[in-house]
Amino acid sequence: MKNHTLTLALFAGALLLAGCGKKDDAASSAGGSAASASAVATLELTANDSMKFSATRFEVKAGQDVKVILTNIGSMPKLAMGHNFVLLKKGADVEAFDKAAVGAAATEHIPANMQDQIIAHTKLLGPKQTDEITFKAPSEPGEYTFICSFPAHFQAGMKGVLVVK
Numbered sequence: 001m002k003n004h005t006l007t008l009a010l011f012a013g014a015l016l017l018a019g020c021g022k023k024d025d026a027a028s029s030a031g032g033s034a035a036s037a038s039a040v041a042t043l044e045l046t047a048n049d050s051m052k053f054s055a056t057r058f059e060v061k062a063g064q065d066v067k068v069i070l071t072n073i074g075s076m077p078k079l080a081m082g083h084n085f086v087l088l089k090k091g092a093d094v095e096a097f098d099k100a101a102v103g104a105a106a107t108e109h110i111p112a113n114m115q116d117q118i119i120a121h122t123k124l125l126g127p128k129q130t131d132e133i134t135f136k137a138p139s140e141p142g143e144y145t146f147i148c149s150f151p152a153h154f155q156a157g158m159k160g161v162l163v164v165k
């Protein structure tokens with residue numbers, strides 16, 4: 001019985017890996033054509049001591065290279081008011097992710113066991129800090145949620161959507 005469960009788990013894992021690989025391939029091939037047609041989409045946003053992102057909606061093209069620049073313009077200490085930008089995959093359980101993130105202080109509120117739900121994320125930023133990340137937009141059009149995974153911030157409304165056209 002145990003072996004059977006383990007086999008199933010391994011099989012599911014292999015499927016996930018295979019799925020990821022395929023997606024990456026699709027993204028890079030789609031990105032190849034998109035990149036030549038369009039420049040990098042640069043998304044600048046700030047986060048403040050009132051737990052607000054300066055922008056909550058961005059539009060990009062499928063497979064486009066995306067650069068996110070997040071700046072924490074607040075002045076409260078990082079331990080009390082840190083901010084990050086975490087873009088989740090389609091179908092990710094945002095509520096569950098956020099709950100898990102609360103207990104993930106050791107990894108700056110990025111839950112290690114839910115890395116597979118993340119497309120990209122910045123570092124957790126203290127006051128006046130900036131982080132810049134680049135990634136390829138998903139090849140599948142749709143709406144992708146981003147959040148700040150610092151405890152209580154998502155619940156307070158620190159979230160937005162990346163619309164892939």
Ligand SMILES: [Cu+2]
Nearest residue numbers: 083148150153
């Ligand atoms: Cu925050």
